[in-house]
Amino acid sequence: MNKTRRQTLIPLLLILSPVLILGISLFIGRYPQPIWMNPSLLGSDEIAQRLVLNLRLPRILTAMLLGMSLSAAGGVMQMLFRNPLVEPGFLGVSQGAGFGAALCIVFLSKSPLAIEGFATLFAVLGLLFSYFFARKMRYGGWLLRLVLAGIAVSAFFSAGLGILKYLADPNSQLQEIVFWLLGGLYSITWKSLLYVAPVVLVGMVVIYLMRWRLNLLALEDETAFSLGVSVGRERTLLLGASVAVTAVVISVAGIVGWVGLIIPHIARRITGANAANFIPVSISLGAIFGVLCDDLARTLMPGEIPLGIITSLLGAVIFIFLMVKPNFKVKA
Amino acid sequence: MSERSLLTINELTFAYDSTRASALNKVSFEIDAGTITTILGPNGAGKTTLLHLLLGLRKPSGGSILLEDLPLNQYSRRDLSQWMGLVPQSEHVSFEYTVLEYVLLGRAPYLSPLELPGEADVEIARDAMRKVGIASLEHRPIPELSGGELQLVLLARALAQQPRILLLDEPTSHLDLANRNVTLRILDALRKEGTTILFTTHDPEAALIVADNIVLMNAGKVLAAGSFSETFTSEKLTETYGVPVEVVRTDGIQVVKSSGRLS
Numbered sequence: 231m232n233k234t235r236r237q238t239l240i241p242l243l244l245i246l247s248p249v250l251i252l253g254i255s256l257f258i259g260r261y262p263q264p265i266w267m268n269p270s271l272l273g274s275d276e277i278a279q280r281l282v283l284n285l286r287l288p289r290i291l292t293a294m295l296l297g298m299s300l301s302a303a304g305g306v307m308q309m310l311f312r313n314p315l316v317e318p319g320f321l322g323v324s325q326g327a328g329f330g331a332a333l334c335i336v337f338l339s340k341s342p343l344a345i346e347g348f349a350t351l352f353a354v355l356g357l358l359f360s361y362f363f364a365r366k367m368r369y370g371g372w373l374l375r376l377v378l379a380g381i382a383v384s385a386f387f388s389a390g391l392g393i394l395k396y397l398a399d400p401n402s403q404l405q406e407i408v409f410w411l412l413g414g415l416y417s418i419t420w421k422s423l424l425y426v427a428p429v430v431l432v433g434m435v436v437i438y439l440m441r442w443r444l445n446l447l448a449l450e451d452e453t454a455f456s457l458g459v460s461v462g463r464e465r466t467l468l469l470g471a472s473v474a475v476t477a478v479v480i481s482v483a484g485i486v487g488w489v490g491l492i493i494p495h496i497a498r499r500i501t502g503a504n505a506a507n508f509i510p511v512s513i514s515l516g517a518i519f520g521v522l523c524d525d526l527a528r529t530l531m532p533g534e535i536p537l538g539i540i541t542s543l544l545g546a547v548i549f550i551f552l553m554v555k556p557n558f559k560v561k562a
Numbered sequence: 563m564s565e566r567s568l569l570t571i572n573e574l575t576f577a578y579d580s581t582r583a584s585a586l587n588k589v590s591f592e593i594d595a596g597t598i599t600t601i602l603g604p605n606g607a608g609k610t611t612l613l614h615l616l617l618g619l620r621k622p623s624g625g626s627i628l629l630e631d632l633p634l635n636q637y638s639r640r641d642l643s644q645w646m647g648l649v650p651q652s653e654h655v656s657f658e659y660t661v662l663e664y665v666l667l668g669r670a671p672y673l674s675p676l677e678l679p680g681e682a683d684v685e686i687a688r689d690a691m692r693k694v695g696i697a698s699l700e701h702r703p704i705p706e707l708s709g710g711e712l713q714l715v716l717l718a719r720a721l722a723q724q725p726r727i728l729l730l731d732e733p734t735s736h737l738d739l740a741n742r743n744v745t746l747r748i749l750d751a752l753r754k755e756g757t758t759i760l761f762t763t764h765d766p767e768a769a770l771i772v773a774d775n776i777v778l779m780n781a782g783k784v785l786a787a788g789s790f791s792e793t794f795t796s797e798k799l800t801e802t803y804g805v806p807v808e809v810v811r812t813d814g815i816q817v818v819k820s821s822g823r824l825s
Contacts, residue, residue: 312656439676446670448657453650455619457723458643458671503657506678 244510248294248517255290256282258525265529288423289415289528290521292482293537295423295430296415297489297520298513299479302437303472304490305497305512309448309505310465310472311373314498318476318490319353321376322383326356327480329387332394332407340406342417346425346481352387353477359383372451413484413538415524422482433475437509440468444505486538488545493519495552519544567592568630568727568758569616575624576615584782585611588625591777591787593760595726598753600769601762603779604803609762610651612779613729616760618642643671647720649730653712658703661715665691668722683722690721694748710741717748728752730761734768746772766799766807766818778802 257267261281271278303318319327330352334345363379364372398404446459447468454461480486497512523544527537570592577584585608593599601609614620616627618634627634629645637645647668655664668690669683679687691697694714699707707715713733720728730749734742749759750772763769769776769790776793778785780802786793799807799818808819 309657312654314656442673442678443675445659445663445667449667450650450653452614452617452619453648453653455639456617456643456646456648456729457667458640460639464675498657502663503659504663 241510244514248514248521251518251521252290252294255521255525256286259286259528260532284420288420289418290524292415292418292423292426293520293524294517295426295520296479296483296486297493297516297518297523298434299430299475299516300486300490301493301497301512301516301519302434302509303476305494305505305509306437306444306468306472307490308494309444310469311377312448314495315491317487318472319480319485320384321380321473322356322360322387323353323473323476324356324480324485325384325387325391326359327353327477328411328485329391329394330355331410331481331484332391332398335403335406335410336394336398340403342419342422342482343425345410346422349481350477353480354473356383356387357473357477359386409536410484411538412536413486413541414527414534414536415483416534418482426478426482429478430475433471434513436471437468438513440464441509442504442506444468444509448505484536484538487542488549489516489519489523489541492545492548496548499552566631568595569593569760570628570631571616571625572628573625574612574615574622574627576611576620576622578611584623586615586622587782589779589782589784590625591784593727593758593775595758596753596756597774598749598759598761598772599775599777600773601760601777601779602766602769602773602802603762603764605764606781607764607779608782609764609779610731611782613648613731613760613762616729617646617648640671643723645725646727646729647723647725649713649716649720649728649733651731651733652736653716655704655712658705660701660703661691661696661699661707661718662687662701664704664715665718665722668719671723686724687718687722690718693721693751694718695744710737710744713737713741713745714748717745721752725757727758727760730759732763733761734763734765742768743771766794766820770794770809770816770818780804 257269258265259267261267261278262271267278272282300318304316307316307318308314327349330348330350331345333352334348338344338348360376360379360383363382364375367375367379369375370378395404395407398407443459443464446454446457447461447465449457451461476490493516494508494512497508497515501507501511523540524537526540527535572590574586574589575584576586589612601612603609611620615622629637634642662684665687666679666683669679669687672683673679688697688700691700694717696711696714696718699711704712704715717733733745737745746768749761753759773790775787775789777787778793778798785802786798794809796808799809805820810817810819
C-alpha cells in the first residue's frame with residue numbers, strides 16, 4: 231500500500247470501526263431475547279424503539295466516551311510520568327471519586343445526579359490534594375513527588391471509604407456503594423451523557439491536538455526546555471485535560487479499572503512509541519473496548535455484570551498475554 | 563578572535579539555595595563564534611549548572627549573560643531554542659521510539675504547539691543523522707542502541723534543531739576511546755561549518771584533542787579562561803584538579819600525563 235493511501239485509510243478505519251461497533255451494539259442485549267434483536271423490530275415494536283433510543287443509545291455512547299477517555303488519559307499520563315505502568319486515576323482521582331460517591335450515598339441521597347456530582351467533586355479534590363502535597367514535599371523531583379503524593383492521597387481516601395462502608399446501612403446503602411465501586415453504566419440516561427460529553431469532547435480535542443507535543447513532555451525537563459517547550463504550562467494543560475475526562479467518566483460509571491493501562495499498551499504495540507501515532511489509535515481502540523465490555527456486561531447474564539469486573543478481567547488477561555509474549559518489553 | 567563575542571558571561575553568580583554556598587561564583591568569560599570552548603574541571607565544579615544558566619533553564623542570582631550583546635532574558639523561549647541546542651549527559655528513554663522519531667523531536671523549536679513535523683522536517687532530521695554517521699540506524703528502536711550510538715542520536719537531535727550554538731554536557735564521559743574520538747571528530751567538523759560549540763568535560767584529553775579555548779573551573783569559580791595554549795599548562799591543570807597533571811610533548815604531540823602505575 232502506498233503512503234498517501236495509508237494516510238487516508240488509517241484515520242478512516244480508526245473513526246469507522248467504533249461507529250460500526252456502536253451501530254451493532256444497539257441491537258445487542260436481552261430484549262426481546264438474549265443477545266440479538268432483529269433490527270426490523272424497530273419498525274413495529276414501540277418498546278424496542280424506546281429501549282434502543284432512550285436506554286441503549288445513551289448508554290452505549292457513554293461506554294464509548296468512557297473507553298476513549300480512560301485510554302487517552304492513560305496514554306497521556308504514561309508519557310507525562312515517563313512510566314508505562316501508570317493508570318489515569320492514580321493521582322488520588324479514582325479513590326477520591328469512590329469516597330465522594332460513598333459519602334453521598336451514606337449521608338445524602340442515592341440519586342444518580344447527586345452521586346455523580348459528589349464523585350466528580352472529590353475526584354478533583356483528590357488531584358488538588360496530590361498536587362498541593364507534592365508542592366510542599368521536600369524530596370526528589372517533581373514527578374516523583376506527584377506520584378508519592380498521589381499514593382498518600384489515595385490511601386487517605388480509601389481509608390475514608392472504609393469508614394463509610396462500615397457506617398453504611400448494610401441493607402441498602404452498602405450494596406449501593408459496592409455496586410458503584412465495581413463500576414457500571416446501568417444508570418446512564420441522556421442526562422448523564424450530556425453531563426459527561428462536553429468535558430470529554432473538550433479533553434479529547436486538547437489531547438489529540440497536542441499529541442506530538444507529548445513526546446517532548448516525556449523528555450527530561452532540561453532537554454524539553456532546550457527544545458523550546460514551556461514544560462510546566464504544557465504539562466499542566468495535558469494533565470488537566472486527562473484528569474478532567476477521567477473524573478467525569480468515573481463519576482458516572484464508578485471505578486472502571488485497567489482500560490487506561492492496557493489500551494495505550496496495545497496501541498503502542500501497533501504504532502510504536504510516537505504519541506502522534508499511538509494516541510489516535512488508543513482513543514479508537516478505547517472506544518471499541520468500552521462498548522464491547524459494556525455489551526458483555528449487559529448481555530452475559532440476566533442481571534447486570536458490573537462493568538469494572540469485565541474490564542479488569544479482560545484487561546488482566548490481555549496484559550498477561552502481552553507480557554509473556556517474547557517480544558514484549560516493559561520499561562519503567 | 564573577533565572583536566565582538568557571540569556570548570559574554572559576566573560575573574555570573576548562582577546558588578541553588580540561599581543557605582548554601584553558591585554553585586557559581588562571579589564566573590566571567592567570552593565565547594567567539596565558530597570556536598570550540600571547553601569548560602574543564604573536576605566533578606562538582608559547577609559545569610552543568612553553568613550550562614543550565616546559558617540555556618536559560620535557571621536564572622542567575624547575579625551577573626549577566628549576553629547573546630549577541632542582548633541579555634539572554636530578552637529572547638523568547640522559542641528564539642533561544644532555535645539559537646542553542648543541548649546534548650544532555652545521558653538520557654533515559656522509557657518508550658520504544660525509532661531513531662528517526664527521536665531525532666525529529668529536535669524540530670520542535672520550529673513547530674507551533676499543535677503542529678506535527680512534516681516532510682521538510684524529516685529531511686532535516688535525516689541530514690542531521692548523516693552528519694553524525696547514524697543514517698543506517700533510522701528505524702532501529704532506541705532501547706536497542708549501544709551507549710555510543712545513543713550519544714550520537716542525542717547529538718543528531720540537537721543538530722536537527724539547527725542551532726548556531728551547540729551545548730554539550732559531558733559528551734564523552736561514558737564513551738570508550740573509539741567512540742569518544744568519533745564524537746570529538748564530529749564536533750571538529752561542525753566547527754568547520756561555523757557552529758559554535760561549548761562542551762563541559764572532566765577529561766583533559768577531550769579538551770586537548772579539539773578545544774580552541776578553555777575555561778578552567780573549580781568549586782564554582784573560573785581559575786583561568788583563554789586560548790588553548792594559554793590555559794592548557796601543567797601548572798593550571800594541576801591547580802584545577804588538585805592532583806599533579808603534566809602536559810608533556812612526545813614526538814611533537816602534546817600529551818596529558820596524570821597517572822602512572824602504582825608501584
